[in-house]
Amino acid sequence: MTMSKRKGFGITVYILFVLAPIYWLLNMSFKTNQEILSSLTLWPETFTLANYATIFTDPSWYSGYINSMIYVSINVVITLVVALPAAYAFSRYKFVGDKHLFFWLLSNRMAPPAVFLLPFFQLYSSIGLFDTHIAVALAHCLFNVPLAVWILEGFISGVPREYDEMAYIDGYSFPKFFIKIFIPMIRSGIGVTAFFAFMFSWVELLLARTLTSVDAQPIGAIMTRTVGASGIDWGVLSAAGVLTIIPGLLVIWFVRNHVATGFALGRV
Amino acid sequence: MNKVTNNKAWWLVLPVFILVAFSALIPLMTVVNYSVQDIFGPNNAYFVGTDWFREVLRDDRLQDSLIRQFVFSGAVLLIQIPLGIGVALMMPTSGKKASLCLILLAIPLLIPWNVVGTIWQIFGRGDIGLFGWGLNELGMDYNYTASTADAWATVLLMDVWHWTPLVALLCYSGLRAIPEAFYQAAEIDRASKWAVFRYIQLPRLKSVLVIAVLLRFMDSFMIYTEPFVLTGGGPGSSTTFLSQTLTTMAIGQFDIGRAAAFSLIYFLIVLLVSWLFFTAITHLDKQK
Secondary structure, three states: OHHHHHHHHHHHHHHHHHHHHHHHHHHHHOOOHHHHHHOOOOOOOOOOOHHHHHHHHOHHHHHHHHHHHHHHHHHHHHHHHHHHHHHHHHHHEEOOOHHHHHHHHHHHHOOOHHHHHHHHHHHHHHOOOOOOHHHHHHHHHHHHHHHHHHHHHHHHHOOOOHHHHHHHHOOOOHHHHHHHHHHHHOHHHHHHHHHHHHHHHHHOOHHHHHOOOOOOOOHHHHHHHHEEOOEEOHHHHHHHHHHHHHHHHHHHHHHHHHHHHHOOOOOO | OOOEEOHHHHHHHHHHHHHHHHHHHHHHHHHHHHHOEEEEEOOEEEEOOOHHHHHHHHOHHHHHHHHHHHHHHHHHHHHHHHHHHHHHHHOOOOOHHHHHHHHHHHHHHHOOHHHHHHHHHHHHOOOOOHHHHHHHHOOOOOOOOOOHHHHHHHHHHHHHHHHHHHHHHHHHHHHHOOOHHHHHHHHHOOOOHHHHHHHHHHHHHHHHHHHHHHHHHHHHHOOOHHHHHHOOOOOOOOOOOHHHHHHHHHHHOOOHHHHHHHHHHHHHHHHHHHHHHHHHHHHHHHHO
């Protein structure tokens, strides 16, 4: 069939477009700076792991990855723990001010982080949380919690409320019902929410960089040090970039089976 | 679904309320506080009313970056939404190939934004980047650090690369939710490809498309890190968008009063446009 061939060709071209810049970054990360600057080669001629060695042997380099992973994990946990009950409430009950509250929550997802830079810096400094992982995790809740409530609300609305009533008749208390019955039922929704929370926290740099200086500095901020007096260390910069892609790849791998249905955020 | 009225549900929402109030209301109040004062130091501030707002609204630099921002967000939506739908339609519908496509497509979404900037900074350079080098070899005078047109093209291309997958994945999951019977009925009616798209696929994609438009509008309107790393806002200030203008003002020049007034206007614009989308979503839900 020509139609499916044309489709296959189209999607192949698009995926090549997605992969080309990444291939180039990977290619550069295995080259010496001398080779990078002297000639353009499609494959590293003098293959080297020195760029990666620089990162893995220097604690001030690799601690950036650890810091980022720590605050992202804290953020995902906080986001899920507070968003689950709230999403349930929004999906099942009418209560005073529910619509206003819902829109107010969403409006925080719309707040440009640049607006909150200075106040955040002052707020977290004044309560002694500056340069801690928890500060970045809390700051990222600003946009992750509203999004999580929104996504989960969609998934929870897809579960018939008869389940809730049946559990109630069977004598389950609310917390027991919620943890033992309800959460397993919407686990793909939770997976997708965690994916989005991870994604938006992992990729954000502006707030993470502003709220940290040494102890909780994210990898994105550490990468700027490749710009030195003698120019940019392209090899190490590329290697550091490649290493930031890996956690994302792992996460996609874990949720790959939920992506097709989950990306509709429970709203189709 | 008909909901039960129960004000005790507030207890379930309370943690979210407290958390978001802490990380949003307190900072927002701080911003409001700054926007009406001229601050020279601790205990040395004067109430200036709406002076900052008036000044900000007349500021040419801000007006320019606001126009640039709208042009950018408009271009982003016009390119990415149709392209995303197209990619979703071309994707394999099932099997190993489909999973592979999904994973490969999602990669740009999970790359930290500064690294996205770095990737394109390298890729587009004439001396060490495949893309810039390739264009120069083809005889094009391409240089994103010197030419405004090239800088815009590169920033847009980068954003298309970065975010079109989100639109495509949303649409893809929307398409998978269409029952096979719809297509069979269309086949019996001998509907053309275009008719299938126009009268079956597109209407069923409506709700995911609203989400896609909403997310793409919000995020493109707040874009900061990627163009900052790629072009630094240049050449000149041709790719300086609102967030960068604001950050320079607040942190670089420490012009707090003006930055705070500007912040509030910025936030209000995003809110206003998003509110329009939100009413569109709820309206669509009611129609079902």
